[in-house]
Amino acid sequence: MSFGKMPIANGFLSKNEFNQEFFFDMEIGFSEKCSLFQLKDHPTPEQMFNSKYPFFTGSSEAMKLHFQNYANFLKKNYIKKQSKIVEIGSNDGTFLDNFKDTNLDYIGFEPSSNVAQLANNNGIKTINSFFNLGSLDLIKDFVGQTDVIFAANVICHIPDLIDLIKTIDKLLSKDGVFVFEEPYLGSMFKKTSYDQIYDEHAHVFSVTALNNILRRNGLQIFSVDNLSVHGGSNRIYACHIDSCISGDSVGENLKEEKDFGINNFETYEIFAKRVKESKDELVRCLSNLKHNGKSIISIGATSKSTTVFNYCGIDSSLIDCITDTTPDKQNLLAPGSHIPVVDRESVDLNDYDYALLGAWNFKSVIANKESEFVKNGGQFITHVPKIMMFS
Numbered sequence: 195m196s197f198g199k200m201p202i203a204n205g206f207l208s209k210n211e212f213n214q215e216f217f218f219d220m221e222i223g224f225s226e227k228c229s230l231f232q233l234k235d236h237p238t239p240e241q242m243f244n245s246k247y248p249f250f251t252g253s254s255e256a257m258k259l260h261f262q263n264y265a266n267f268l269k270k271n272y273i274k275k276q277s278k279i280v281e282i283g284s285n286d287g288t289f290l291d292n293f294k295d296t297n298l299d300y301i302g303f304e305p306s307s308n309v310a311q312l313a314n315n316n317g318i319k320t321i322n323s324f325f326n327l328g329s330l331d332l333i334k335d336f337v338g339q340t341d342v343i344f345a346a347n348v349i350c351h352i353p354d355l356i357d358l359i360k361t362i363d364k365l366l367s368k369d370g371v372f373v374f375e376e377p378y379l380g381s382m383f384k385k386t387s388y389d390q391i392y393d394e395h396a397h398v399f400s401v402t403a404l405n406n407i408l409r410r411n412g413l414q415i416f417s418v419d420n421l422s423v424h425g426g427s428n429r430i431y432a433c434h435i436d437s438c439i440s441g442d443s444v445g446e447n448l449k450e451e452k453d454f455g456i457n458n459f460e461t462y463e464i465f466a467k468r469v470k471e472s473k474d475e476l477v478r479c480l481s482n483l484k485h486n487g488k489s490i491i492s493i494g495a496t497s498k499s500t501t502v503f504n505y506c507g508i509d510s511s512l513i514d515c516i517t518d519t520t521p522d523k524q525n526l527l528a529p530g531s532h533i534p535v536v537d538r539e540s541v542d543l544n545d546y547d548y549a550l551l552g553a554w555n556f557k558s559v560i561a562n563k564e565s566e567f568v569k570n571g572g573q574f575i576t577h578v579p580k581i582m583m584f585s
């Protein structure tokens with residue numbers, strides 16, 4: 195299926211940059227060879243991850259707590275007193291901060307220089323580089339000695355999966371584990387949350403696809419945790435082939451996906467049809483509200499909302515503005531749609547009748563935080579799992 199012309203999801207810009215704005219044809223393909231759901235084309239990694247990357251993990255209290263809990267889990271189950279740890283795509287160091295005051299030897303790889311600099315300024319050891327075979331020269335002491343390699347919402351960003359897995363294979367110690375969290379294809383299908391698809395997400399993974407690709411390149415999955423984070427994710431545990439025993443969760447997930455039809459092209463055709471229906475319903479909903487004189491704001495200038503606004507043709511004629519707490523996005527215009535992005539503190543939600551959630555996966559957090567909006571008669575709108583209004 196095609197989503198049409200799409201900008202860089204985090205490419206927030208000013209008016210004088212309109213002429214230089216980059217667009218690409220966002221088309222999705224399905225590989226029957228390995229059951230992989232992927233972008234057929236995408237911007238270069240350097241176009242997406244650079245000195246102006248505006249996403250900081252530490253800006254979300256929910257994610258800080260999530261990574262704190264997970265770091266404690268790893269310390270208890272996989273990390274030894276003298277372990278070496280590598281994080282791929284470490285962002286501002288939110289996860290690695292949990293190891294800063296220990297004797298563990300850790301390092302993060304972060305290609306976006308502004309984010310990497312923030313991490314280093316906060317005392318988190320971070321290399322400003324893409325993670326690949328060429329980067330092993332930067333951490334020679336870690337080769338074959340790394341007990342835990344961690345990544346969260348990053349592996350789906352990496353186009354060259356073969357190079358990635360070869361790099362991990364060389365780094366891992368004999369009994370080392372590669373643990374990563376990614377948005378789950380099955381959850382996306384069930385919720386029709388097509389906004390998981392954008393330039394940074396070169397792939398959206400099923401367990402089946404990961405199992406196929408990892409096994410072909412020397413690694414195997416030995417456990418799978420199903421998570422609710424980011425609207426439905428999987429935490430995958432992998433190791434060198436034959437260095438660990440696969441648990442029941444692997445077979446259970448593979449069977450569930452087979453029963454669901456994750457390997458069947460028809461499943462993807464059905465998804466494409468539901469995406470088109472969701473688009474038509476959302477545009478109809480917003481257009482009717484505006485026709486009736488209602489004012490609409492959006493909460494969360496997210497990568498997800500970039501896909502929704504551009505695919506659906508939603509602009510400032512339907513959405514007055516977007517609020518966001520990230521300073522690097524404020525007082526700029528949203529990619530493609532050019533809807534103004536403003537500081538949350540600069541607007542009164544009570545001036546609006548409806549608020550469309552750009553970060554629908556945090557809808558309960560947002561609803562609690564914006565309870566005054568609801569008390570004054572405001573309603574939220576979400577398009578996942580269907581178009582609905584709630585308060």
